[in-house]
Amino acid sequence: MIPIRPVTANRVVTRDTGKTDGGNTPHFDVLPPLALYIHIPWCIRKCPYCDFYSHEKHSVLPESDYLDVLRRDLELSLPMIWGRKVSSIFIGGGTPSLLSAAGVDKLLSFVRECLPVLPDAEISMEANPGTFEAGRFKSYRESGINRLSIGIQSFNQELLHKLGRIHDADEARNAVEIAQRYFDNVNLDLMYGLPEQTQMQLQEDISTALSFGTQHLSLYQLTIEPNTYYFKHPPALPDEDVVDGMQKWLEEATADAGFSHYEVSAYARSGRQCWHNRNYWLFGDYLGIGAAAHSKITLPDQRVVRQMRLRNPELYMRNIAQGIPLEEQFDVPAADLGFEFMLNALRLMDGFSSVLFTERTGLPISILDKPLEKASGLGLLEVSPVHIQPTALGKRFLNDLQQIFLPD
Structure with a gap:
């Protein structure tokens, strides 16, 4: 970072x-x-x-x-x-x-x-x-x-x-x-x-x-x-x-x-x-206000933006008067969206639909074909054309499962 x-x-x-x-551009x-x-x-x-x-x-x-x-x-x-x-x-x-x-x-x-x-x-x-x-x-x-x-x-x-x-x-x-x-x-x-x-x-x-x-x-x-x-x-x-x-x-x-x-x-x-x-876990949007609050916002121009408010309460309060609540703001690269989605959604015991992945990232689920195949082969995921769910082993070794989806 x-x-x-x-x-x-x-x-x-x-x-x-x-x-x-x-090679993939999000479309929501x-x-x-x-x-x-x-x-x-x-x-x-x-x-x-x-x-x-x-x-x-x-x-x-x-x-x-x-x-x-x-x-x-x-x-x-x-x-x-x-x-x-x-x-x-x-x-x-x-x-x-x-x-x-x-x-x-x-x-x-x-x-x-x-x-x-x-x-x-x-x-x-x-x-x-x-x-x-x-x-x-x-x-x-x-x-x-x-x-x-x-x-x-x-x-x-x-x-x-x-x-x-x-x-x-x-x-x-x-x-x-x-x-x-x-x-x-x-x-x-x-x-x-x-x-x-x-x-x-x-x-x-x-x-x-x-x-x-x-x-x-x-x-x-x-x-x-x-x-x-x-x-x-x-x-x-x-x-x-x-x-x-x-x-x-x-x-x-x-x-x-x-x-x-x-x-x-x-x-x-x-x-x-x-x-x-x-x-959060289903990669929805959230606006965070207040000192140190974080936001993740999907914009109509097909961008996903993350923000972090100023962390020090006194500095945050002082700078608001000048219209400056933020310490950091950046567009999430399309190459990171799949990993960020999986980092959150894999925490859900019942998993999620492949359609939801496309809705929330703006990308086809096919971009994850290789890591999905690897995780499935290791017995960490149950993967069907419509649904993805951690196995009992995947839930036990969640950190290892999530790391499989880290972008190259």
């Missing part, structure tokens, strides 16, 4: 990948569905495992100023998406539940003023148990939030302490109870393979999560990422055999509870899949 240079008041960095289209008959992502970059405390772009809140949250800047960012983006309807909205972070009830209402109000949001749009918001107040979350629901995603990670007090979470086990349970009181579509984020975690502790976590009647579970194995505290100070994690046992048990336990495993880390009851995230 070409290094990102600072943005000045009159220049946006663009990237020249130096790649040709490999229909533009993909469009989602909106809104990034709230502050949290109360940075967790030792977290590599998301967020800042600890050391003073009063500049809520009013930031919301004004978000509106301006959205207005500057309108020419790229003019006339397109929004099928889902996701407010992520950081910790979006640091916003006041009035702030969330203001945010969703100006989004609706600027964009045609579908009446049945999924509108999600991330929340952390340490920020829960019943009255405030009731107001969030009344403002239009219809799906809540809670960062529980564990219900075990000892494990929460090791993870550096700001909430305790009682607050975690209380948060889920409040959420289920006002929302009928709740996701719980839980992690496994935690420092010195036993399988019994994992089973207790999942049993607790299921006891609330939760509609969706996001179950992530803890991985040590660069630029985190854990990377510099690695904790003692369970060995591979223990983690493999955890994964197998999760598959059985969630299936027995009526959940479908529809994506690598996502499990849902019937009708409760996360449509915003599915849009």
Whole structure:
């Protein structure tokens, strides 16, 4: 990747990948569905495992100023998406539940003023148990939030302490109870393979999560990422055999509870899949506003554009006044579109149709004939003229499967 240079008041960095289209030029008959992502970059405390772009809140949250800047960012983006309807909205972070009830209402109000949001749009918001107040979350629901995603990670007090979470086990349970009181579509984020975690502790976590009647579970194995505290100070994690046992048990336990495993880390009851995230995995379009937000937009002139907003919240807010929200923007080379599609879509347990590949990349599925043949020959993919799906082996070795589709 070409290094990102600072943005000045009159220049946006663009990237020249130096790649040709490999003899194929994308052509889109229909533009993909469009989602909106809104990034709230502050949290109360940075967790030792977290590599998301967020800042600890050391003073009063500049809520009013930031919301004004978000509106301006959205207005500057309108020419790229003019006339397109929004099928889902996701407010992520950081910790979006640091916003006041009035702030969330203001945010969703100006989004609706600027964009045609579908009446049945999924509108999600991330929340952390340490920020829960019943009255405030009731107001969030009344403002239009219809799906809540809670960062529980564990219900075990000892494990929460090791993870550096700001909430305790009682607050975690209380948060889920409040959420289920006002929302009928709740996701719980839980992690496994935690420092010195036993399988019994994992089973207790999942049993607790299921006891609330939760509609969706996001179950992530803890991985040590660069630029985190854990990377510099690695904790003692369970060995591979223990983690493999955890994964197998999760598959059985969630299936027995009526959940479908529809994506690598996502499990849902019937009708409760996360449509915003599915849009990512199916290579749909999304506009991201807010500090450090990313966008992927298909344009009517047959280009696919990626953008990244300025990452530093203060710089982002300051430069918006000059009409400069971006740190980087580039056209995705046609030679990369097939790999980018497969990188996302192969995460889906049920696979995808070959027609969808053409719709979302603007390219014929035949450009992947060689890697598809190789992956099929290795027993990683089931390939038919109309459908492509990872095998059980392909799901287990997903990274190896995805790498087969890297462009030459």
